[in-house]
Amino acid sequence: MKVEKISELTTNRLSIYLRCLNELTAQGAKTVSSDGLAKKFHLNSAQIRKDLAYFGEFGVRGVGYYIDDLRKHITKILGLDKKHCVGIIGAGRLGTALADYYGFARSNFTVAALFDADKNKIGEKVGTVEIFDIKSFTETVEKYKIDVAVIAVPAEFAQDVLEQIMNSGIKAVMNFAPSPLRVIGDVKIKNVDLTISLESLSYFLAKPSNKNGKILKPNAAKSRIKQ
Amino acid sequence: MKVEKISELTTNRLSIYLRCLNELTAQGAKTVSSDGLAKKFHLNSAQIRKDLAYFGEFGVRGVGYYIDDLRKHITKILGLDKKHCVGIIGAGRLGTALADYYGFARSNFTVAALFDADKNKIGEKVGTVEIFDIKSFTETVEKYKIDVAVIAVPAEFAQDVLEQIMNSGIKAVMNFAPSPLRVIGDVKIKNVDLTISLESLSYFLAKPSNKNGKILKPNAAKSRIKQ
DNA sequence: TCCTTTTGTTTCACACTTGAAACATAAATT
DNA sequence: AATTTATGTTTCAAGTGTGAAACAAAAGGA
Numbered sequence: 001m002k003v004e005k006i007s008e009l010t011t012n013r014l015s016i017y018l019r020c021l022n023e024l025t026a027q028g029a030k031t032v033s034s035d036g037l038a039k040k041f042h043l044n045s046a047q048i049r050k051d052l053a054y055f056g057e058f059g060v061r062g063v064g065y066y067i068d069d070l071r072k073h074i075t076k077i078l079g080l081d082k083k084h085c086v087g088i089i090g091a092g093r094l095g096t097a098l099a100d101y102y103g104f105a106r107s108n109f110t111v112a113a114l115f116d117a118d119k120n121k122i123g124e125k126v127g128t129v130e131i132f133d134i135k136s137f138t139e140t141v142e143k144y145k146i147d148v149a150v151i152a153v154p155a156e157f158a159q160d161v162l163e164q165i166m167n168s169g170i171k172a173v174m175n176f177a178p179s180p181l182r183v184i185g186d187v188k189i190k191n192v193d194l195t196i197s198l199e200s201l202s203y204f205l206a207k208p209s210n211k212n213g214k215i216l217k218p219n220a221a222k223s224r225i226k227q
Numbered sequence: 228m229k230v231e232k233i234s235e236l237t238t239n240r241l242s243i244y245l246r247c248l249n250e251l252t253a254q255g256a257k258t259v260s261s262d263g264l265a266k267k268f269h270l271n272s273a274q275i276r277k278d279l280a281y282f283g284e285f286g287v288r289g290v291g292y293y294i295d296d297l298r299k300h301i302t303k304i305l306g307l308d309k310k311h312c313v314g315i316i317g318a319g320r321l322g323t324a325l326a327d328y329y330g331f332a333r334s335n336f337t338v339a340a341l342f343d344a345d346k347n348k349i350g351e352k353v354g355t356v357e358i359f360d361i362k363s364f365t366e367t368v369e370k371y372k373i374d375v376a377v378i379a380v381p382a383e384f385a386q387d388v389l390e391q392i393m394n395s396g397i398k399a400v401m402n403f404a405p406s407p408l409r410v411i412g413d414v415k416i417k418n419v420d421l422t423i424s425l426e427s428l429s430y431f432l433a434k435p436s437n438k439n440g441k442i443l444k445p446n447a448a449k450s451r452i453k454q
Numbered sequence: 455t456c457c458t459t460t461t462g463t464t465t466c467a468c469a470c471t472t473g474a475a476a477c478a479t480a481a482a483t484t
Numbered sequence: 485a486a487t488t489t490a491t492g493t494t495t496c497a498a499g500t501g502t503g504a505a506a507c508a509a510a511a512g513g514a
Contacts, residue, residue, distance in 0.1 A: 006434070008427060009471070015426040019382075019405065033490060041407070044473065045490095053492055061491045062481040078426050079433020097324030103405065107425045148428060155246075171437075172428040178246065178330065180268065188431040190424040197417040198334045199242040199305050200235060201375060201399040204415040206306020207233075210398075236501070260460060273503065280462055288461045289511040 010051050014074050016041075017048065021071045033064035084109045085145050087170075089161050090152035091116035091124075091131045094176055098150060100127045112144040134161075138168045148172045155179035162189075237278050241301050243268075244275065248298045260291035311336045312372050314397075316388050317379035318343035318351075318358045321403055325377060327354045339371040361388075365395045375399045382406035389416075 020041045024032055038045035052058055058073050059065045075081050086104060088095045091114045098104075099111050114131040116122065121131045132140050140146070149165040151158050151173065158177035165173055171187050178195040204210065247268045251259055265272035279285055279292075285300050286292045302308050313331060315322045318341045325331075326338050341358040343349065349360045359367050367373070376392045378385055378400060385404035392400055398414050405422040431437065 011430045012423050015423045059491050062489045079429040093324050097320050196239050196242045202306040203238045289459045
């Protein structure tokens with residue numbers, strides 16, 4: 001295994017490869033070549049081989065990859081074979097929706113607790129997940145061994161919440177608040193900024209090149225996969 | 228106004244600048260220099276000026292930018308001065324949570340309709356938003372002048388849903404399904420892929436450099452803003 | 455009028471990502 | 485044993501984004 005730094009874009013692609021492999025398994029395939037995978041899912045075969053080669057030699061020359069074997073390897077690389085416990089801060093609409101978002105379970109994440117400052121909510125349950133007082137955050141994190149935090153509070157509280165999260169020793173954070181956060185030390189934040197995505201769509205609809213009155217009907221132009 | 232192509236990264240930054248300006252306004256400031264803005268929000272002053280210069284001359288030399296004036300300009304550039312109507316496909320947990328997500332309203336987007344295939348849900352309301360039969364998608368889109376679609380269905384249905392969206396003439400789509408979609412023609416898709424974000428966090432927690440037994444306590448290292 | 459401030463603009467170096475190309479190597483098949 | 489297939493690996497060119505530097509131009513203040 002190489003020790004060079006792995007780009008986040010590489011690990012993002014590993015996620016995608018894993019999905020593709022799952023789909024192939026569902027279709028009953030046993031092996032796949034980098035070329036076959038690339039053609040089927042509009043990827044780049046050289047990139048696939050390069051990405052995988054960072055972590056080891058998983059393929060068989062002349063054959064390709066044994067799908068089940070490769071799935072296990074990628075699962076291990078991404079740490080998806082280990083359970084993680086999630087705490088969601090903010091028991092509003094978004095927080096409660098996330099609390100039983102199936103995607104967490106699919107990636108081996110268990111939502112262990114919700115947190116809120118609203119006395120009326122504390123003690124209630126969302127599905128099987130209890131809402132705790134944000135004041136008891138650190139204790140609850142320790143009790144449930146929470147190692148991933150989700151920020152689902154309004155922007156103005158996000159930085160304060162992050163400080164608490166960092167103080168509790170949690171090193172992985174997903175932030176849904178539209179607010180750039182200051183991180184200290186070895187903490188990883190993934191921002192999911194719906195506002196930026198929305199405003200990007202708004203710009204697309206408003207921009208000069210869409211204002212020329214041309215109505216572009218869906219045409220037979222070559223389709224493309226956009227990330 | 229220049230006609231060169233604007234990078235999406237530039238418009239993403241415009242969203243961020245707008246937020247910063249809103250915060251400054253809330254604090255009572257009237258003008259700000261690119262340097263002041265950069266220092267306060269951990270941005271790059273040269274980049275701010277470059278980004279803004281793509282769209283016109285909004286500043287006053289020797290003074291900086293009049294905050295209110297600049298806000299109006301960016302709002303117009305991003306098309307946030309125009310109302311948009313949103314249709315959400317998939318009235319599950321995520322779809323219904325999005326239906327009254329406040330961020331839509333803040334960016335001048337109105338959620339006009341939810342769509343689902345489940346007969347039991349059709350006709351129900353989520354807040355003020357009615358759930359319509361997905362079969363009546365195109366008619367409902369026309370009736371409510373929906374110009375933005377949100378895909379909140381399981382991955383296996385996402386491509387089919389997208390086809391319907393494209394057929395109805397909608398050109399702006401936000402996709403929450405963890406599935407790379409094939410786009411035809413002049414349609415803009417923003418993927419919000421929580422799975423990739425989650426698995427990226429998982430990798431961070433699992434990767435070799437986090438396995439050396441060192442517990443890194445929050446330290447006094449220079450803080451940084453991570454996107 | 456002169457000086458200071460700050461924008462608008464260009465230029466450049468650096469870093470990163472991508473995708474193509476080339477080729478040795480290994481496994482399987484004929 | 486020879487051939488075919490597909491990986492593992494290196495190299496390179498092209499494109500893009502970033503941030504620094506430099507400087508003219510404009511506005512305001514002394």
